Amino acid sequence: MLIQILFFLSIGIIAGTITGLIPGIHINLIGVLLISLSASLFISINPIYLIVFIVSMAITHTFIDFIPSIFLGCPDTDTELSVLPGHELLKKGQGYQAIILTCYGSIAAIFILILISFPSILIISKIYEFTKIILPYLLIGISTLLILLERKKLSALFVFLFSGFLGLCVLNLPSINQPLLPLLTGLFGSSMLIISIKNKTQIPKQEITKPKIKILKPLFGAIIASPLCSFLPGLGSGQAAIIGNTISRTNKKGFLVLLGATNTLVMGFSFISLYVISKTRTGAAVAIQEIIKTLSPKLLILILTITLISGIISFFLTIFLAKTFAKKLGTFNYTIASITTLIILVVIVFLASGFLGICVLIASTLTGIYCISLKVRRTQMMGCLLLPTIILYLV
Helix, strand or coil: CHHHHHHHHHHHHHHHHHHHHCCCCCHHHHHHHHHHHHCCCCCCCCHHHHHHHHHHHHHHHHHHCHHHHHHCCCCCCCCHHHHHHHHHHHHCCCHHHHHHHHHHHHHHHHHHHHHHHHHHHHHHHHHHHHHHHHHHHHHHHHHHHHHHCCCCHHHHHHHHHHHHHHHHHHHCCCCCCCCHHHHHHHHHHHHHHHHHHHHCCCCCCCCCCCCCCCCHHHHHHHHHHHHHHHCCCCCCHHHHHHHHHHHCCCCHHHHHHHHHHHHHHHHHHHHHHHHHHCCCCCHHHHHHHHHCCCCCHHHHHHHHHHHHHHHHHHHHHHHHHHHHHHHHHCCCCHHHHHHHHHHHHHHHHHHHHHHHHHHHHHHHHHHHHHHHHCCCCHHHHHHHHHHHHHHHHHC
């Protein structure tokens, strides 16, 4: 059994590397695919092996997906905030440092998760019933806080409501597969790529040097904010990072550490949340719940062990890939790379969501470009999920 577990662990890391490097392939999409295949193609495979594969893939993805986010400006919903500080460093020739900073945050988050997992189980189990009652008001309060933290508060409110209205429309379309894929790809991916193509962004030669930074302060913010996403729907690691940065103020490099930590912690806490309250907050957790309805204590320990092993391997793998990409980045045309990435995104959306998905992609891309022009944090566009969630719980 150990050999099979190690095999599926290795395959999961490879899969997580691929999903992390290819723009637009979010872990939620892979989760849906696995759910459909588990009832047919994978029916003869031991469910434990599939869970090992999913966990190792998901954790690896949280490390690797910062590479296209920072180097190509094409994030998913978990890394959208890395674009601004990451691109600033990239344009200074410090893109490698930006990746390493997120990597430091992610590997620290792995060990933090292991240390606080069992105390978290006790805390979440005790406060969840209470938070269910006040959940929509919590989401309203957090959304209001994120808007008030902006310099341009009216613009931030407009972006939140405008993207929220778009989210309501898209999520209520009756005949579209994977509506979140074109919605979030347009808001956070293709919009940024089109701006980069328009501006003909030039990337200087990248320095291969390690950053010097104190990570305790951003990690403290991540520890406080990340558990919120384990039981509050509509909140992702982007919002957790903003809240964490409010709790523990840090500079731009520290924010990248914080974002890396929250990205990995939110994924880890989603497994704990599945065990404690049987609620899923990530595609990986949804896939696990479909494969095996309830988690036993032994299975949770296995998941945490796989998280630790895959996290350590992913740390060194990310450093290697970041160094390789940083060396090659100055040898090709960045505009052509952006156009190629944009074409890949369009193809993925069409294959997953069809012609209607392309229409949603166009609408969300135009919305994203307009919202970016208002110069507020792009996390305000997560109103596309928060507003529908708030309305769902209030009605």
